[in-house]
Amino acid sequence: MGNQGPKQHGYRNMALKRTGDGKKTNQKAYIKTFGCQMNEYDSERIAYHLTKAGYTLTGRLEGSDLIVLNTCAVREKAKNRLYGHIGNLKKHKKENPHLIIAVGGCTAQNLRADIQKDFPFVDIVFGTFNVSQIAQLVAQKQKGRSNICGVKEQGFDYQLGQSVRPQPFKAFVPVITGCNNFCSYCIVPFVRGREKSLPPEAIAAHIKDLAHQGVKEVTLLGQNVNSYGKDLDQAIDFSSLLEKMDPLGIPWIRFMTSHPKDFSPKLVKVVAGCDQAVNHIHLPLQSGSNAVLEKMNRKYTQEHYLGMVQDMKANMKNCSITTDIMVGFPGEEEKDFKQTMHVVKKARFKRAFTFIYSPRERTAAAKIKDVVPLASKKKWFGELVAVQNRISYEENKKMEGKTFQALVEGYSPKDKGLLQARLYDHTVVLCRAPKQLIGKMVYLEIKQAKAFYLIGNYQGKC
Numbered sequence: 001m002g003n004q005g006p007k008q009h010g011y012r013n014m015a016l017k018r019t020g021d022g023k024k025t026n027q028k029a030y031i032k033t034f035g036c037q038m039n040e041y042d043s044e045r046i047a048y049h050l051t052k053a054g055y056t057l058t059g060r061l062e063g064s065d066l067i068v069l070n071t072c073a074v075r076e077k078a079k080n081r082l083y084g085h086i087g088n089l090k091k092h093k094k095e096n097p098h099l100i101i102a103v104g105g106c107t108a109q110n111l112r113a114d115i116q117k118d119f120p121f122v123d124i125v126f127g128t129f130n131v132s133q134i135a136q137l138v139a140q141k142q143k144g145r146s147n148i149c150g151v152k153e154q155g156f157d158y159q160l161g162q163s164v165r166p167q168p169f170k171a172f173v174p175v176i177t178g179c180n181n182f183c184s185y186c187i188v189p190f191v192r193g194r195e196k197s198l199p200p201e202a203i204a205a206h207i208k209d210l211a212h213q214g215v216k217e218v219t220l221l222g223q224n225v226n227s228y229g230k231d232l233d234q235a236i237d238f239s240s241l242l243e244k245m246d247p248l249g250i251p252w253i254r255f256m257t258s259h260p261k262d263f264s265p266k267l268v269k270v271v272a273g274c275d276q277a278v279n280h281i282h283l284p285l286q287s288g289s290n291a292v293l294e295k296m297n298r299k300y301t302q303e304h305y306l307g308m309v310q311d312m313k314a315n316m317k318n319c320s321i322t323t324d325i326m327v328g329f330p331g332e333e334e335k336d337f338k339q340t341m342h343v344v345k346k347a348r349f350k351r352a353f354t355f356i357y358s359p360r361e362r363t364a365a366a367k368i369k370d371v372v373p374l375a376s377k378k379k380w381f382g383e384l385v386a387v388q389n390r391i392s393y394e395e396n397k398k399m400e401g402k403t404f405q406a407l408v409e410g411y412s413p414k415d416k417g418l419l420q421a422r423l424y425d426h427t428v429v430l431c432r433a434p435k436q437l438i439g440k441m442v443y444l445e446i447k448q449a450k451a452f453y454l455i456g457n458y459q460g461k462c
């Protein structure tokens with residue numbers, strides 16, 4: 001799943017609500033999110049439970065009464081950054097002894113005892129299976145009770161709809177949580193448990209409700225959406241789920257992440273045939289070398305992957321493919337890296353999230369001693385990024401002069417005089433248009449391509 005830097009919920013102006021027992025509170029909660037969309041969704045759930053308990057959400061750390069860090073464990077860097085962040089909170093605690101600090105998410109699930117030992121001023125540690133209990137934990141802490149929550153795997157502990165969306169016109173809808181794949185480098189199965197699909201009836205009811213609320217874009221979430229339904233009693237797979245969701249009134253339905261081993265020609269046909277499912281597929285490659293893919297336990301080959309790319313490009317109009325790629329997996333050699341570059345040049349991804357392999361304790365790959373020298377990792381990473389950036393720019397360039405539907409999301413963070421919109425494949429387009437269009441679908445003509453975004457002319461509402 002795309003995983004780009006920490007985010008925070010900025011609900012500064014949310015009205016005060018009453019607590020369950022009827023008392024008004026003026027307590028402020030600050031939530032910071034690290035990691036992927038599944039964690040962003042969990043933060044939306046944290047926001048729901050805290051506002052229900054009377055908290056107001058704030059985008060400012062200073063002056064908050066409760067700080068929640070929702071953590072990621074996918075790479076060592078994420079953990080190191082988290083440790084830096086927690087360390088910095090100590091001074092806030094000194095200034096405000098009533099401040100409650102809660103650490104949740106994947107690193108909390110993985111290293112709960114270490115966090116408590118290394119940072120005794122952290123009040124609450126809660127795992128990925130205990131998000132719904134956050135308000136109770138805070139209440140217990142306020143009464144002076146102990147501060148660690150059980151982190152036992154328990155599948156879903158929530159209902160769809162119990163979340164507060166930062167942008168009312170966009171919604172995440174998890175359809176399957178956990179992962180059974182155990183790619184040899186990956187910590188996710190250890191911190192998110194086994195696959196668990198939500199019943200299709202619950203998903204459909206929620207999506208109908210979102211359509212009723214005027215939501216423009218829904219992202220169906222799962223570590224591997226293509227595993228959807230395998231654990232359910234009824235015969236349903238992800239393509240049939242998507243077909244059922246298509247007519248429910250959401251203008252854009254997207255999904256991520258697809259695993260190449262389970263990605264089927266049937267899904268390509270369904271996406272191509274659906275009106276609302278967008279023609280964008282995020283299909284992580286990881287490596288183009290068959291030897292490395294085997295050691296990664298990915299269960300597909302370069303040839304299979306390229307076959308799927310061909311199928312998508314032949315059958316989906318304006319098909320846009322994005323990916324994740326890793327360099328420096330144990331034992332990777334120059335010849336393996338060349339195979340990755342071969343796929344990158346052939347597949348011509350619209351965008352790629354690129355990573356240097358990071359050993360994760362408990363995973364199978366962490367036990368392999370054949371470590372790639374840092375110099376090679378850096379060299380390969382630089383080459384990969386340079387070639388992909390060139391391809392992204394060339395692919396963006398092909399869009400110049402064409403008109404696309406776009407969803408206006410807000411102001412551009414770089415230039416407040418411009419609005420930022422996104423195309424069906426999440427490419428950013430900056431444009432000059434009235435601010436009343438935020439949250440609306442519009443037509444934009446692409447005037448100019450940059451490597452990472454586009455500049456467009458507003459043509460009118462959809």
Ligand code: SAH
Binds near residue numbers: 001075186286355
């Ligand atoms: N479920 C998704 C991805 C989850 S993690 C999938 O199957 O693709 C998001 C991305 O982080 C992965 O695609 C991978 O490229 C990267 N990643 C995962 N573990 C990593 C590790 N140990 N070191 C470096 N990158 C890693």
Ligand code: SF4
Binds near residue numbers: 179188223
């Ligand atoms: Fe990790 Fe592989 Fe599962 Fe993705 S499919 S979450 S990379 S184990």
Ligand code: F3S
Binds near residue numbers: 003036039073074191
């Ligand atoms: Fe996501 Fe990071 Fe957890 S990528 S599932 S938040 S380890």
